[in-house]
Amino acid sequence: MSWLPYALLSALFAALTAILAKIGIKGVDSNLATAIRTVVILLFAWGIVATQGTLSQLSSISRFSLAFLVLSGIATGLSWLFYFRALQLGQAAQVSPIDKLSLVMTIILAAIILKERVTVSILVGATLMAAGAILVGFVK
Numbered sequence: 001m002s003w004l005p006y007a008l009l010s011a012l013f014a015a016l017t018a019i020l021a022k023i024g025i026k027g028v029d030s031n032l033a034t035a036i037r038t039v040v041i042l043l044f045a046w047g048i049v050a051t052q053g054t055l056s057q058l059s060s061i062s063r064f065s066l067a068f069l070v071l072s073g074i075a076t077g078l079s080w081l082f083y084f085r086a087l088q089l090g091q092a093a094q095v096s097p098i099d100k101l102s103l104v105m106t107i108i109l110a111a112i113i114l115k116e117r118v119t120v121s122i123l124v125g126a127t128l129m130a131a132g133a134i135l136v137g138f139v140k
Contacts, residue, residue, distance in 0.1 A: 015096070021084060022092040030084040037080065097136040104130045 025033045049055050061069075079102075086095045104126045110116040 018087065018092045018096045022087050025084060025088050030088045031081060033088075034077075034080050034084045037084075038077070094137045097133040101130060101133050104133075 021033070021037070083095070083099055086099070107118065107122060107126045111118045
C-alpha cells in the first residue's frame with residue numbers, strides 16, 4: 001500500500017484531534033488535558049505493539065536510534081503542550097492552520113539537517129502553505 005492513504009488518514013485524525021480537544025479542554029487546565037491525552041496515546045500505542053508482536057524488537061534498537069526517538073518524544077510533548085494551550089486560548093480554526101506551519105518548518109529543517117533536495121515546486125508549495133496558514137489564522 002502507498003504512503004498516501006496513511007497520510008490522508010493522519011490528516012483526518014489530526015483534524016479530529018483539534019475539534020475533540022477544543023470541546024474537551026473547556027474548563028480543564030491545558031497541561032492536565034495534554035497529560036490525559038498522552039496516557040491514552042501511551043496505552044494505545046503499546047497495545048498496538050503488543051498485539052502486533054513487535055515488542056521483542058525493543059532490545060535491538062541502537063542507542064543512536066533510541067536517543068533520537070527520545071528527543072522526538074520530547075519535541076512531540078512540547079508541541080502538544082503548546083498546541084493545547086493555544087487551543088484553550090484561541091479558536092480551533094485559527095490555531096490549527098498556524099500549527100500546520102510545521103509543514104513549512106519541516107521542509108526547511110529537512111533541507112538543512114537531512115540535506116533533502118528542495119525543488120522549485122516544493123518552494124512554491126511551501127510558500128502557498130505558509131500564506132494559506134497565515135490567511136486562515138490571522139485574517140478575520
